[in-house]
Amino acid sequence: MIAMNKMNWILEVDLENRQAIIEPGVVNLMLTQVVQDQGYHYAPAPSSQQACSIGGNIAENSGGPHTLKYGVTTNHILGMEVVLPSGEIIEFGGPIEEALGYDLRGLMIGSEGTFGIVTKAIVRLTRNPQAYYTMLGVFETIDDATSAVSNIIADGIVPAALEMMDNFVIRAVEEAFSWGLPTDAGAVLIVELDGVEAGMLDEADQIIRILEAHHTREVRTAKDDEDRKKL
Template structure:
């Protein structure tokens, strides 16, 4: 069936949009999680929602699976292709349709880069709040699929809080619009269901987002601590004091070492941990909160506190933090980025437990995380050439188990994708997962839209688990009563 579909696409689409050459297909074999690779059967570079509708319509006609992909920066293998499927790349759909400060909304195509939207909104006195670390390259379509977060989500919320409308090519090839510019659209919150569905319910072809007024004042604080424990205490104190910073980030000694090697942010020498806190809002509020944060950090044992004096210093502080994942490549040939969430009060306990797990396994773990909302990003360092892969994966999995033991989540912002679907059963029972998949059945009864992601066991639409269907075979055979 794929051959027929390829023939149709070659016939109906401009040659530059259809990739069939093996070497070229290979460049799309993975997303940001390169440990999973698979060469797609066909790649389509869509330039319009009509292109997407055409291809998805063909996929529906021939029963061929398809996967949408933006910039391919995802870290859970959510855009991992299939050899028997089509990869629909939306990067060329990169038009900012409108930016309207009166409506406080922007309308964009899915291939628009996250940071480009903020750049377009800034002259109007607005910006787009969700800021994943990959914001210089990641696309908004991908952000919608993953419900992407970022450092400033502590105060401003995630992608789901900022998307008000979507145009979607449904898995049957039809095009639907949900929500729009105005608040509270009537009916079910389909926009809310689509954001974070990891590309399994349709292909987003246009996104309407909220824009946020740029704050009048911003202060960025860098505090050096002797230990990660002390830094964790500072975070708990800040949250408990009722201060709601725009961001609170932590890095441990190993992560600091990596950042210094890569981008030289000049973090306090000898620090066992650094805390980066950003406060924004009206100057009067920011000044008061800044004083609170400085005091609370001191109480928790900070040995050095710096407040960024200008935009350059602020950017340098953030550069160290935002480049931390890549920087770890400087101190280790290979690493796994983990993405777990814990209640904020469990920070110190879980970090100590991670340290023990790492020590037991003889593996180094660097910690970088969104401390304000309990989102950990332990980086498990290893050397594949020395056969350490399995040990590192074991440590990474045990970290997720630790998060769950403390009432947390298996993913805070990277998504389940292909990578974590086997962890889903630890967080949800089979019935929970079946009920979630009712949503899937409403959108994609044929199961061709990014199949094999999120759920450990796909359900066949039409089955109704938990529901008595006719007479149980044992009862019918007179062997037993079921109830």
């Protein structure tokens, strides 16, 4: 058993090049907390981000609610230092994108620790969006909610988040957290736009029209950051 949780130092933050060098035991959310006041975050954020480590994220190629727009871990790890089972220490990838040769960095990501132990990683930092627009559509049926998803994508809109919960999950979440989700709904669809403020309301209107065309019975929108976190 090798525990990596004490290798939890953020070794270098290079905002100019939008990257950081970290040890694998750094907790996912901690990395974002360290850079967020300077306008950056670490994009792949699994729902377990308060507890999971970047080393574990690399091993699992983790995503999160914003994967649709921002991709998964492999899109945000530029390079890494790895200790092979032989004890040899090697580097895959590096600070420069699209290095020549085989993408052994990509091979490591998602390999569940079977090829070696990651002891250092160069991660990409992402600019915080200027604005968000978060909404929740309530549907009688899963079919309506999933058709709305297809329609949003077909219209060329790429929301930052597009997540559906069916009735079983809605009731389980309500039982655990009492967030006011409609427990009689067949499905709810959480849609979040992010990016520059200009034009965002038009895109949100376009999405609301799509949700309505697919018989949403209600669209809830987040009025502030607190609302947004709840949704």
